Ligand SMILES: Nc1ncnc2c1ncn2[C@@H]1O[C@H](COP(=O)(O)OP(=O)(O)O)[C@@H](O)[C@H]1O
């Protein structure tokens with residue numbers, strides 16, 4: 001089984017190694033490599049998850065294509081063979097797990113859309129009955145479906161520092177009114193369309209995070225990853241019930257295992273048993289196959 005934990009190439013410069021993805025500079029383009037790394041409680045685990053990188057890359061590709069009428073995206077191709085400036089040996093070693101994208105100037109905000117009350121939004125709601133300055137009715141339960149999806153931006157914190165939720169006026173200060181409004185509108189439409197499609201396949205997208213950038217002509221472009229299990233909360237529709245936290249569609253086996261240990265959630269993380277790795281891998285593949293209706297290209 002080919003599991004990629006860390007990519008290492010001569011001849012193309014690495015610009016960023018994220019928790020899961022390794023990003024290389026190809027001049028006008030970037031090469032985004034989805035490894036099989038997995039993180040839980042914000043810590044990268046020592047094991048890889050078979051197929052995870054391909055699943056993530058191809059779920060993003062699926063959504064960029066499906067949602068392209070709503071907004072321009074940065075994807076150029078996931079078929080790397082013969083891409084100018086990309087050595088053939090690198091291209092063939094990455095089949096299915098990497099994407100060439102157009103380089104953009106990223107906006108300094110994370111664009112989160114929530115259809116359900118969970119995570120930091122649930123915490124904020126319990127404290128203030130509002131999220132990012134948006135008031136909500138009293139008495140909502142944890143994981144409740146919201147009447148309309150909420151746009152709840154956050155700062156994009158560098159290296160290790162946690163993102164902070166901000167209200168819309170603070171976002172306006174960062175990017176200007178016109179762009180802030182456009183991004184809010186586009187993010188909400190992307191989420192609504194994707195969530196409706198996913199729901200038909202039995203997956204609830206509780207919330208998701210988009211990133212946008214500006215291209216050379218200062219036009220808005222959807223960048224980064226799109227509606228993957230790493231950038232979103234996926235729940236199984238079957239078994240959904242407000243009034244408490246929901247099981248993660250993809251990471252629940254990992255979380256359950258880690259919570260069964262006495263680990264302080266600080267690195268280094270403990271190794272995962274084979275059984276947990278296998279079941280988690282199956283969930284990622286299932287997410288891909290349900291969302292796209294296609295068998296995973298391996
Ligand atoms: N088309 C693009 N142009 C420029 N930067 C991009 C583009 N797509 C994604 N990025 C940036 O690449 C980085 C990806 O990092 P990521 O893998 O998410 O690591 P981390 O775990 O540190 O968040 C983000 O900072 C994102 O803004």
Ligand SMILES: [Mg+2]
Nearest residue numbers: 018019211224
């Ligand atoms: Mg990121």
